[in-house]
Amino acid sequence: MKPAVTYELIKTCKQSGARLGKVHTPHGTFETPIFMPVGTLATVKTMSPEELKELGAEIILSNTYHLWLRPGHDIVKEAGGLHKFMNWDRPILTDSGGFQVFSLSDLREIKEEGVHFRNHLSGEKLFLSPEGAMEIQNALGSDIMMAFDECPPYPAEYDYMKASVERTSRWAERCLKGHARPEDQALFGIVQGGEYEELRKQSARDLVSLDFPGYAVGGLSVGEPKDVMNRVLDFTTPHLPENKPRYLMGVGSPDSLIDGAIRGIDMFDCVLPTRIARNGTCMTSEGRLVVRNAKYARDFRPIDEKCDCHVCRTYSRAYIRHLVKANETFGFRLTSYHNLYFLVNLMKQVRQAIMEDRLLDFRNEFFEMYGFNKPNARNF
Amino acid sequence: MKPAVTYELIKTCKQSGARLGKVHTPHGTFETPIFMPVGTLATVKTMSPEELKELGAEIILSNTYHLWLRPGHDIVKEAGGLHKFMNWDRPILTDSGGFQVFSLSDLREIKEEGVHFRNHLSGEKLFLSPEGAMEIQNALGSDIMMAFDECPPYPAEYDYMKASVERTSRWAERCLKGHARPEDQALFGIVQGGEYEELRKQSARDLVSLDFPGYAVGGLSVGEPKDVMNRVLDFTTPHLPENKPRYLMGVGSPDSLIDGAIRGIDMFDCVLPTRIARNGTCMTSEGRLVVRNAKYARDFRPIDEKCDCHVCRTYSRAYIRHLVKANETFGFRLTSYHNLYFLVNLMKQVRQAIMEDRLLDFRNEFFEMYGFNKPNARNF
Numbered sequence: 001m002k003p004a005v006t007y008e009l010i011k012t013c014k015q016s017g018a019r020l021g022k023v024h025t026p027h028g029t030f031e032t033p034i035f036m037p038v039g040t041l042a043t044v045k046t047m048s049p050e051e052l053k054e055l056g057a058e059i060i061l062s063n064t065y066h067l068w069l070r071p072g073h074d075i076v077k078e079a080g081g082l083h084k085f086m087n088w089d090r091p092i093l094t095d096s097g098g099f100q101v102f103s104l105s106d107l108r109e110i111k112e113e114g115v116h117f118r119n120h121l122s123g124e125k126l127f128l129s130p131e132g133a134m135e136i137q138n139a140l141g142s143d144i145m146m147a148f149d150e151c152p153p154y155p156a157e158y159d160y161m162k163a164s165v166e167r168t169s170r171w172a173e174r175c176l177k178g179h180a181r182p183e184d185q186a187l188f189g190i191v192q193g194g195e196y197e198e199l200r201k202q203s204a205r206d207l208v209s210l211d212f213p214g215y216a217v218g219g220l221s222v223g224e225p226k227d228v229m230n231r232v233l234d235f236t237t238p239h240l241p242e243n244k245p246r247y248l249m250g251v252g253s254p255d256s257l258i259d260g261a262i263r264g265i266d267m268f269d270c271v272l273p274t275r276i277a278r279n280g281t282c283m284t285s286e287g288r289l290v291v292r293n294a295k296y297a298r299d300f301r302p303i304d305e306k307c308d309c310h311v312c313r314t315y316s317r318a319y320i321r322h323l324v325k326a327n328e329t330f331g332f333r334l335t336s337y338h339n340l341y342f343l344v345n346l347m348k349q350v351r352q353a354i355m356e357d358r359l360l361d362f363r364n365e366f367f368e369m370y371g372f373n374k375p376n377a378r379n380f
Numbered sequence: 381m382k383p384a385v386t387y388e389l390i391k392t393c394k395q396s397g398a399r400l401g402k403v404h405t406p407h408g409t410f411e412t413p414i415f416m417p418v419g420t421l422a423t424v425k426t427m428s429p430e431e432l433k434e435l436g437a438e439i440i441l442s443n444t445y446h447l448w449l450r451p452g453h454d455i456v457k458e459a460g461g462l463h464k465f466m467n468w469d470r471p472i473l474t475d476s477g478g479f480q481v482f483s484l485s486d487l488r489e490i491k492e493e494g495v496h497f498r499n500h501l502s503g504e505k506l507f508l509s510p511e512g513a514m515e516i517q518n519a520l521g522s523d524i525m526m527a528f529d530e531c532p533p534y535p536a537e538y539d540y541m542k543a544s545v546e547r548t549s550r551w552a553e554r555c556l557k558g559h560a561r562p563e564d565q566a567l568f569g570i571v572q573g574g575e576y577e578e579l580r581k582q583s584a585r586d587l588v589s590l591d592f593p594g595y596a597v598g599g600l601s602v603g604e605p606k607d608v609m610n611r612v613l614d615f616t617t618p619h620l621p622e623n624k625p626r627y628l629m630g631v632g633s634p635d636s637l638i639d640g641a642i643r644g645i646d647m648f649d650c651v652l653p654t655r656i657a658r659n660g661t662c663m664t665s666e667g668r669l670v671v672r673n674a675k676y677a678r679d680f681r682p683i684d685e686k687c688d689c690h691v692c693r694t695y696s697r698a699y700i701r702h703l704v705k706a707n708e709t710f711g712f713r714l715t716s717y718h719n720l721y722f723l724v725n726l727m728k729q730v731r732q733a734i735m736e737d738r739l740l741d742f743r744n745e746f747f748e749m750y751g752f753n754k755p756n757a758r759n760f
């Protein structure tokens with residue numbers, strides 16, 4: 001059986017080794033490397049589907065754990081699936097709920113059969129297993145589903161991590177068996193192993209032997225320094241097959257997107273652009289800009305003078321600052337729109353640079369202008 | 381000098397006496413009777429200018445008092461005026477700040493020169509006068525400005541109201557003198573007088589003698605019963621000139637819009653549709669619908685099956701309920717959009733009924749379907 005999602009390698013950047021590719025899904029094709037906006041509760045915060053399309057989003061991510069609790073995957077299924085429920089006809093990726101179970105809930109107990117924990121909203125006792133995560137994602141009907149994995153905290157001891165990686169591999173096998181709709185939903189495996197090369201290799205080998213249609217690198221962007229993340233990618237991606245897409249979970253700062261692409265990553269997601277937008281913080285080609293600051297009160301320039309998004313073509317820093325200061329929804333719509341556009345457009349530039357075999361040059365130019373090369377550069 | 385805003389009477393409904401007309405302004409012409417969405421802080425809450433146009437808004441209202449405090453009228457002026465600041469190229473009406481001074485602030489002291497009061501945000505001592513209200517509105521550059529009036533509470537004693545009406549008339553004269561841009565902004569007078577026929581008549585006579593290009597009826601929708609509002613309109617509008625637009629301030633419930641039009645009102649504004657939207661309450665052709673209620677959890681019908689707005693053509697009650705319950709911005713965008721469309725579209729139907737000399741029939745049909753004819757009908 002042909003998997004529901006396939007990867008087509010277009011070319012490899014001669015300068016950096018980054019991959020330009022296409023991912024084909026039941027809801028259409030997108031080019032990679034790509035950034036995926038996050039729509040936790042079946043909505044990318046403050047945005048409409050029309051706006052997401054206008055700013056160039058080709059695929060979005062939604063959260064299994066959150067939709068399971070609210071409104072309930074049965075309601076989404078009854079609505080005809082997540083695409084129809086939220087009016088998004090392009091590809092959707094859903095995570096497995098694993099990350100939220102480990103990061104949001106207290107009092108969790110990890111057993112071989114799954115995880116017992118408490119609902120972070122109501123305190124109610126819940127249980128999530130590999131089979132449960134598949135059932136929920138099959139009900140949501142996402143194009144790309146993720147295997148249910150354990151997400152150990154950073155840092156974790158080698159012995160704990162080894163046991164965890166082995167359990168995640170056993171769970172991955174159960175996910176494959178529990179997945180009821182492989183003909184129209186693709187299930188990706190998640191490589192874990194923390195910062196241990198040996199364990200990343202073991203995890204990758206285990207999962208690749210199960211022949212998933214795509215692989216994610218999980219357990220990064222959990223508090224480790226950037227060079228640790230890059231080093232882990234350096235020794236992990238070589239163990240992933242060339243003909244499958246690779247997804248780096250939870251990463252969305254501009255430098256990490258570029259550095260991830262250089263290490264062979266194809267897909268990224270992060271709440272960062274919308275989360276900082278709600279605080280009045282914007283990404284610009286010249287670094288971060290906190291538009292709520294007093295110095296923008298009479299600044300009638302756009303957020304980013306080099307950006308050609310609808311917001312930058314239409315509204316001033318002064319207007320957006322006023323809205324954000326007054327806690328007006330429209331202000332957060334504007335900062336969210338611009339930030340999402342910024343990352344979606346950054347990946348477009350990354351793809352262009354791969355096409356031209358100059359992604360390392362692009363990295364240097366971008367880092368220089370953004371300010372990442374400065375000592376003590378402020379990141380997100 | 382030709383006033384910046386003129387009124388053209390198209391026809392009078394033979395059945396009801398309601399007026400169909402056109403108001404010409406520096407930023408274009410709109411048909412009346414019309415409902416004006418309120419954009420207090422240079423934004424109609426949760427909405428974009430594009431969406432307002434899409435749902436059919438032809439003119440919006442913005443608040444002088446609020447813009448004076450945040451971001452400051454000087455900043456709006458420096459931005460090139462309110463139209464440019466907020467990216468709205470259709471007509472804008474600004475109120476005078478009078479209503480907010482009387483409703484939002486404590487510790488106010490009314491003197492002949494103006495009102496001393498405290499900023500409702502910071503507690504800072506402020507002063508607003510007829511001349512000040514003109515200066516601010518001239519800086520904002522609205523198409524229609526409102527005279528600075530006193531808004532007495534309901535009910536008020538006859539003697540107090542009489543003194544207030546006389547002061548409002550003296551203030552109106554000072555507003556006319558203080559208005560620096562009559563060639564591109566029209567200043568409307570505001571008829572006060574509470575529920576006293578004698579005082580409404582006196583106020584109308586005073587203001588009409590000053591020859592404003594338009595007149596508002598103020599001091600209604602301040603807590604009085606609906607039949608009092610209708611009675612006041614019955615004995616007030618006959619004293620207003622036929623060749624000027626008439627604006628009923630702060631009124632936006634569907635029944636009052638129709639009843640106001642029947643009494644010769646041309647323009648209405650109210651925060652009601654966006655305010656109730658933020659509570660998950662919708663106006664529908666069959667009455668109010670509180671979409672956050674549990675009974676809509678699996679209801680995949682649109683908010684209003686008879687509505688052809690973008691929201692009703694695209695999203696289900698179940699989805700909108702989910703968003704509203706989860707406090708997601710997009711949910712409030714959807715309920716706001718629908719409610720604004722509902723009132724804008726209601727006025728379109730009112731204009732059509734006037735054209736066909738059947739506004740009383742339309743009133744009966746609408747009231748019957750909406751449920752206003754039922755005993756104990758729930759209004760807003």
Ligand SMILES: [Zn+2]
Nearest residue numbers: 307309312338
């Ligand atoms: Zn932009």
Ligand SMILES: [Zn+2]
Nearest residue numbers: 687689692718
């Ligand atoms: Zn509708």
